[in-house]
Amino acid sequence: MAESLGPFEQAVLLALLQPRTALGREAYGRAILKEVQLRLERDVAAGAVYATLDRLEEKGLISSELESGTVVRAGRPRRRYSINPEGVQALTDARDTVKRLWAGVRSPLRGPA
Amino acid sequence: MTKPLTAHDPSPPRWAEYVLRLVLKPRDRDTISGDLLEEYREVALPTLGPLRANVWYVKQTGSLMNSSRLSLPSSVWLTLAVVVLAAVLFLLVRSDFRPPVPLAVFASVAAVLGMSGLTVMRSTADVGTLWRASRVFGVLCSAVFMLRMLVDTVAPRDVVEAFLAQSRGTYSEFNDPRRWLLGAALAMIFVVSGFWGAWRTGDVRHGTVAAMATSVIGSVLTLAIVALGMALSLMIGAGVAAAFAFQGGGIPMAPPILVMISAVLGTIGAMFGRGLGGTRREKASTT
Numbered sequence: 229m230a231e232s233l234g235p236f237e238q239a240v241l242l243a244l245l246q247p248r249t250a251l252g253r254e255a256y257g258r259a260i261l262k263e264v265q266l267r268l269e270r271d272v273a274a275g276a277v278y279a280t281l282d283r284l285e286e287k288g289l290i291s292s293e294l295e296s297g298t299v300v301r302a303g304r305p306r307r308r309y310s311i312n313p314e315g316v317q318a319l320t321d322a323r324d325t326v327k328r329l330w331a332g333v334r335s336p337l338r339g340p341a
Numbered sequence: 342m343t344k345p346l347t348a349h350d351p352s353p354p355r356w357a358e359y360v361l362r363l364v365l366k367p368r369d370r371d372t373i374s375g376d377l378l379e380e381y382r383e384v385a386l387p388t389l390g391p392l393r394a395n396v397w398y399v400k401q402t403g404s405l406m407n408s409s410r411l412s413l414p415s416s417v418w419l420t421l422a423v424v425v426l427a428a429v430l431f432l433l434v435r436s437d438f439r440p441p442v443p444l445a446v447f448a449s450v451a452a453v454l455g456m457s458g459l460t461v462m463r464s465t466a467d468v469g470t471l472w473r474a475s476r477v478f479g480v481l482c483s484a485v486f487m488l489r490m491l492v493d494t495v496a497p498r499d500v501v502e503a504f505l506a507q508s509r510g511t512y513s514e515f516n517d518p519r520r521w522l523l524g525a526a527l528a529m530i531f532v533v534s535g536f537w538g539a540w541r542t543g544d545v546r547h548g549t550v551a552a553m554a555t556s557v558i559g560s561v562l563t564l565a566i567v568a569l570g571m572a573l574s575l576m577i578g579a580g581v582a583a584a585f586a587f588q589g590g591g592i593p594m595a596p597p598i599l600v601m602i603s604a605v606l607g608t609i610g611a612m613f614g615r616g617l618g619g620t621r622r623e624k625a626s627t628t
Contacts, residue, residue: 257373305371
């Protein structure tokens with residue numbers, strides 16, 4: 229079984245797999261940051277997202293390629309990320325793990341009697 | 342290819358851009374600084390105005406420095422460590438091993454290093470980890486104090502003569518082995534605990550905070566033992582216990598100064614630990 233993903237890693241992978249906004253579909257650092265903030269419904273430090281993207285790329289779950297920059301970026305290139313099949317599999321495994329964990333547990337939760 | 346910014350383009354503070362590019366890996370320098378510049382121009386400036394947009398940019402730079410992307414190469418850390426250590430030794434020799442810089446300057450440097458180190462403490466679990474990493478060094482630190490107190494108990498110093506000696510122009514710490522041996526031993530403990538903290542984690546801040554924890558543990562332990570000595574002397578009137586406790590009378594003055602010294606020396610050790618530990622990791626990852 230592959231190494232399990234943390235919630236933040238899942239949020240980043242989901243942002244790449246199914247972006248909710250037009251900006252998110254552009255899949256570069258800033259766009260992913262916005263998507264993750266949207267999904268987690270909180271402010272997220274840019275450093276945390278970039279560090280996670282680095283880690284996921286090292287694990288082989290995502291890949292990246294450079295695109296040419298725009299005027300507003302002073303010509304600096306963009307790094308566009310995409311999710312690999314291994315990333316999709318890791319997300320599926322993570323969801324299945326949570327499903328198994330919660331199987332048979334009724335909501336709302338109640339404490340011990 | 343990066344297009345240079347013109348004076349007409351609204352830009353974040355130049356120094357913040359410089360710091361950002363310095364701490365990023367070469368691979369990320371253009372892409373991440375480009376992302377931030379785009380956000381700065383398209384969102385931050387129009388919504389926040391120039392001043393608050395600049396503050397936003399500096400905060401973003403800070404968040405990138407705080408993350409694991411702070412990636413100066415190990416060789417740079419080692420070079421920095423050697424340069425800083427050489428500078429400190431030079432200042433100490435030049436001042437005849439008296440305080441080499443004004444207290445305010447020293448306290449400011451120590452405060453910056455200390456606060457930067459404390460940013461690694463994010464949960465109570467981190468406190469437990471810090472305790473495990475520092476307790477042995479803390480006990481060693483206390484043992485050095487104890488040894489000094491023991492020596493002073495067995496062969497008491499002439500306090501008046503020691504005081505007068507310090508007022509003489511020719512005074513040097515090297516004329517008083519009890520003082521400089523204690524100082525050198527504590528300095529070594531702080532440097533080594535900083536080294537160990539950064540070696541294990543690959544983060545200089547862990548080394549700084551480990552050295553600070555060492556000084557706190559050492560001081561608290563010593564104070565507890567001195568208090569016990571005083572209590573014993575009161576209860577049983579034991580002369581040796583009283584004398585021992587008396588020698589520790591000055592120890593309560595030490596913790597704030599010790600924490601400042603440990604922050605500086607621990608950071609020097611941590612830079613060596615980061616440099617050598619990083620080199621070891623880099624070698625391991627290529628074999």
